[in-house]
Amino acid sequence: MKDLVLIGGGHSHAIVLKMFGMKPLPGVRLTLISDVLQAPYSGMLPGHVAGFYDYDECHIDLRSLAEFAGCHILVDRAIAIDFNKNLVICQTFPPVNFDVLSVDIGSTPSTLSVPGxxxxxxxxxxxxxxxxxxxxxxxxxxxxxxxxxxxxxxxxxxxxxxxxxxxxxxxxxxxxxxxxxxxxx
Ligand SMILES: Cc1cc2nc3c(=O)[nH]c(=O)nc-3n(C[C@H](O)[C@H](O)[C@H](O)COP(=O)(O)OP(=O)(O)OC[C@H]3O[C@@H](n4cnc5c(N)ncnc54)[C@H](O)[C@@H]3O)c2cc1C
Known part of the structure; x- marks a missing residue:
């Protein structure tokens, strides 16, 4: 068994989970580490802001998607990676072992470097x-x-x-x- 660990449950990894659910890879055990259970679908975010869509309509329920993909989900924040021991260090849970790791935690605009x-x-x-x-x-x-x-x-x-x-x-x-x-x- 190979352990494939995904950090971040946003758009990219949501598609990975969907593809895994549709066509599982034998011999691969999937784990998702995500700091949220409801992943916002940003394409519908402006419509939610306008009040056209409610919260559930524009969020992806990662728990049911993970279940569909046969993936173990850990709701936690990854805070470090130990490449010598192949471990993801999490804020709350014990370290998670990986053979293959995919990190896709999205982008966040920099606010600290812009005065004000x-x-x-x-x-x-x-x-x-x-x-x-x-x-x-x-x-x-x-x-x-x-x-x-x-x-x-x-x-x-x-x-x-x-x-x-x-x-x-x-x-x-x-x-x-x-x-x-x-x-x-
Ligand atoms: C207003 C707006 C509208 C947009 N509209 C569109 C559109 O119409 N079409 C389009 O293609 N793109 C659109 N985008 C861009 C789109 O949101 C990004 O391209 C896309 O989200 C990138 O996907 P991602 O998986 O890399 O990251 P994200 O979808 O941002 O996912 C990253 C995930 O990682 C989680 N995370 C972060 N840090 C950690 C950690 N340390 N441990 C665990 N989890 C963590 C986050 O909570 C998040 O759920 C829009 C963006 C915005 C802001």
Whole structure:
């Protein structure tokens, strides 16, 4: 038996799990280490921000996907790799042995190297943190719709444009005329 360990349960490894479920590899034991059980599907994230999709519709349930793939899932954060002993060191659980390791923990915008970003900006990734902040902002709007609000988006790529349009769509639903709009990209 070879131990194939996947770190990160995002888009890439979700596809690996699906492929394994459809066509298992004999002699390979799969383990997934993921710090979340619900993996956000970012293609639908802007639509969720607008309120078109609910949480479940735009998240991948990693537990059922792992079950389909015959994969052991460990909900934990990988914090180090010991290449001498072929071990993944986890935050909570004991080290996980591997023969083959795939690390795909996605990307996170750097906030520390941009002055002011850590204080004022909300990064689009990690998505769970972004959604927490967005939901907080929405409930503040519901409680205090009279407060003026201005949002600036940093980054005018496809993701930034999608988020801008969908945030605007959601915020204008409050319909009180006090939403001041975006500062641009
Ligand atoms: C608003 C927005 C819209 C987008 N729309 C699209 C689109 O329409 N089409 C498209 O192709 N792409 C889109 N993208 C880009 C897409 O999200 C990425 O290309 C894709 O997520 C990369 O997949 P990944 O598996 O590398 O990483 P991710 O999907 O980011 O997954 C990484 C996973 O690893 C986990 N993780 C991180 N650190 C650890 C650790 N130490 N231990 C264990 N687990 C860990 C994270 O929690 C996460 O679940 C969009 C991105 C954004 C922000």
């Amino acid at each position: 970003a850590a204080e004022y900006a909300i990064a689009a990734k990690p998505v769970p943190e972004f959604l927490d902040s967005w939901n907080q902002l929405i409930s503040q709007r519901q409680n205090h719709p009279e407060k003026p609000l201005r949002i600036a988006i940093v980054g005018g790529g496809a993701g930034g444009v999608e988020l801008a349009l969908n945030m605007q769509s959601r915020l204008t639903k409050f319909g009180n005329g006090l939403y001041n709009g975006f500062n641009g990209f």
